[in-house]
Amino acid sequence: MDVVTRKRRQRLQKKRPGFIRMGFRLTLLAGIFAMGGALLVVLYSLGAGAPPLQVDQTTVFYGEDGSIIGESQGGQQRYWVNVEEISPDLIDATLAIEDRRFYSHKGFDFTRIGAAVAANIKSGSKAQGASTITQQYARNLFLSHDKTWSRKIEEALYALRLEMHYDKEDILEGYVNTIYYGHGAYGIEAASRLYFNKSAVNLTLGEAAMLAAIPKGPTYYSPFLEPERAESRQRTVLAAMEETGMITGTQREEAEQEALPLVDSATVTDGRTGPFFQDYVRQLLVDEYELDPQLVEEGGLQIYTTLDPVLQEKAENQLAIELPADTEIQGSLVSIDPRSGAVKAMVGGKNYEQSAFNRATQAMRPPGSTFKPFLYYAALENGFTPTTSFVSEESTFPFNDGEDEYSPGNFGNRYADDFITMAEALAVSDNIFAVKSHLFLGPEALMETAKKAGIDSPLSPIPSLALGTENVNLLELTGSYSPFANGGYRIDPYLIEKVTDGEGNVILETETEKVEVFDPSLAYIMTDLMTGMFDPDMDTYTTVTGRSVAHMINRPIAGKSGSTPADSWMVGFSPQLLTGVWVGYDDNRSLHHGDEGQFAKRIWARTMNEGLAEELKLSFSRPPDVIEADIDLETGLLGAEACGPSRKVAFLEGTEPIKSCTEELEEDDNDKPEGQLEDELPEQKEKFFDRFINWFGE
Incomplete structure (x- = not known):
């Protein structure tokens, strides 16, 4: 057995106090480190400063009436309210x-x-x-x-x-x-x-x-x-x-x-009013105003827009009523206040949940005859009057030194085979009259007029431009009618009144600019001419293009319809509201113009009526140098009871006819009506072909 000697026992007794002291020291050291660590944490917290309290917040969209029309939340609704709220x-x-x-x-x-x-x-x-x-x-x-x-x-x-x-x-x-x-x-x-x-x-x-x-x-x-x-x-x-x-x-x-x-x-769905409108606002904020996309989506912005929630709902309802849900036909609509340019309603398709493609801003389509008002305004600037006459007849125009031909036709191949006035040509949308006017004026006149009005899409100096063959979008086309509605001023459409941040600071604010681009008197005359499409008394060799919706018009309204094989358009206005509508198929298939061709006009007419239901029935303001004369619809001369129906037509003072239709009845049948440009000289007809050939010869 082991024997513990006195010397060894003494050594063991000496070691025990050492372990205790070591434990105490380690505990003390650990405490010092802990206190030091805590002190460092406190110093770090003090030195790091106050952390920011803001988080991503929902951006809110407001309509013109101050109501919330939607939110940009990225799937996350966020608001910040005070404890008191x-x-x-x-x-x-x-x-x-x-x-x-x-x-x-x-x-x-x-x-x-x-x-x-x-x-x-x-x-x-x-x-x-x-x-x-x-x-x-x-x-x-x-x-x-x-x-x-x-x-x-x-x-x-x-x-x-x-x-x-x-x-x-x-x-x-x-x-x-x-x-x-x-x-x-x-x-x-x-x-x-x-x-x-x-x-x-x-x-x-x-x-x-x-x-x-x-x-x-x-x-x-x-x-x-x-x-x-x-x-x-x-x-x-x-x-x-x-x-x-x-x-x-x-x-x-x-x-x-x-x-x-x-x-x-x-x-609990998207719940936005005017989703196409709001998507376009987002696009403008990023692309045009150069705001950071994350700021737009999550910055707690307050975006005040021009949208009229009531009109927007009515417009959406009209598309839903007219466009069959079980077909692929599509439509779009834009309504603008022509006095300010504020966009009041925008519908980019008949069902946003099925397709978010905005046909009011993204679809580029040929506008057809809705382009003619720009042509005839250019004609007024160059001496035409509402009674200027050309022959409406089947026509072929050679070009490229006679190697090619251009043969525009009227809808249904209907022609007067006689002289018609510009007023009649616009009311029935005669294509021959439009192309002849375009050839007479030269290619630049129409291009310059359209661009002054607000058409920013590229245009080509081609004969068919008179018939609206170059692509535009609906917002652009509708906005370009503003000078006709407001007395000659171009006012670019806008959707955003102002944007503020979460603290109410104004980030941006729209300042509208009115630029006079049309002569107010000529703009009024063009507006007066555009009321003719709703006047059944102007039916002659064919019917006026607005006859199907004329019974829906109960106030002074002007406009122009248009069509291509794949598109149906209607743009029209009162002094308070301007609306454009497009109907067609996304894949450019042909429309059945007998029934589908009427959708755009009916959507337009009902939206205008509902949108103006609470507004006064205002007339367009006639400038002092514009007079109105009763014009015989057949001859383009001053009307008389003996000649049949007449219609009041606006003229610059001094350019109205001075000859009565009764005098025409008494004169030789070969005499030409006043204002007639075609065949006044034997070489007049060739002048058109010369101009036409020169375009392509250059």
Whole structure:
């Protein structure tokens, strides 16, 4: 056996105090390091400064009446409201269920943390959480929601910074404005609107408890998806409020019995008014105003637009009524205030959910005869009058030294085979008259006039330009009619009144500019000519193009229809409203003009009538140097009862006919009507062909 000698026992006794001293020293050193670490954390938090409290917020779109027409949320609805704008019951419910000691701790509830750690170790998972409101807010602001220890440490640092630099009210306000409540709603205001269609300040106790119940599991406790679970969780919240003395037992019972007016979940969709309009506004903000796309989507901007929600709904309804849902035919519509250029309505297709392609701004199509008003305005500038005459007959125009031919035709191959006036030619949309006028004036006249009015798309100096063969979009074409409606001023269409940031600072504001591009008197005469398409008295060798909708017109309105094999157009206006409509197929297949060709006119007429229903029936303002004369529709001379129907036509003073139609009846049948340009000289007809050939010879 071992024998412990005195010397060895003494050595063992000497070692024991050394172990104690070492343990004490290590403990002391650990404490120093811990205190130093804590000091470093505090110094870091102080040095890092106050963390920003802002988060991505929903951009809101407003109509002209100040109503909310939509939001740019990227799937996340976000608003920021002050604590004073939130129901006190919601605040109490949140504190009771999430963090009862919020006002007493410094960002961390160590008792709850310890219990959670023990539970997680025991279960071998990280499912148990004990985050305070401050910690949750820090996570919402800066961090991911991964349940890792490193994330917990980062969360603690951010939480400490929040507690050191902000008071409790600021932290609580930030929390309830950033917590997720399900279905894309971030923050209590978004949640209150989503579930109850009201502002958070108006929440009842029962509603507040229901919303406070959701953040623990936004899908699991969704009132839309799991109403029974949500109701059970709501009772848990109410019980917690009673336990903390925030409410009485009676209040809890009443809240549990309270009927909650939840929004119908089936209606929780895009919900935007004028989605095509709003998409185009976004595009303009990024492309034209050069705003950062993220700022537009998530910057909490307030975008004030020109959209009239009532007119927009009426326009959408008219497309839905006229365009069969079971076919692929499409349509678009734009309504503008011609006095300011403000776009009041925009429909880019008959169903946005099926196709977000905006046919009002993105589709480039030939406008057909809706281009003729620019041609005839150019003609007025060059000495034509409403009674200037050409022969309407089947015609072929050779070009390229006679190697090629251009043979425009009238709709249905109907021709007067006689002289017709410009007034009649526009009313019945005679193509031969238009091409002859175009050839007589030369190619630049129409191009310059169209561009002055607002046509910015490329145009070519070709004979068929008179018949609208160059592509434009509906917004561009409709806006270019403004000078006719407002007395000669080009006013470019605009959709945005102003944009402010989350603090109300104006980022941009539209300043409209009126530029006189047309002579006011000639613009009035053209407007007067464009009323003829609705006058059945002007039916001659064919009917006026607006006859099918003439019975719908109950006020002074002017316009022009147009068509190509694949397109149907109608653009028209009153002094207060200008509307353009296009109908066709996206793949350019031919329209059945007998029935489908009438859709655009009916959509236009009904939209104009409904849009102007509450407006005064204003006449177009006639300049002092414009007179009106009764004109015989057949001869283009001054009318008389003996000659048949006559119509009042506007002229520049001094250019009106001075000869009566009765005199024409008494004269030789070979005499030519006044204002007649064709065949006045033997070589006149050849002049057209010479001009035509010269275009291509150059």
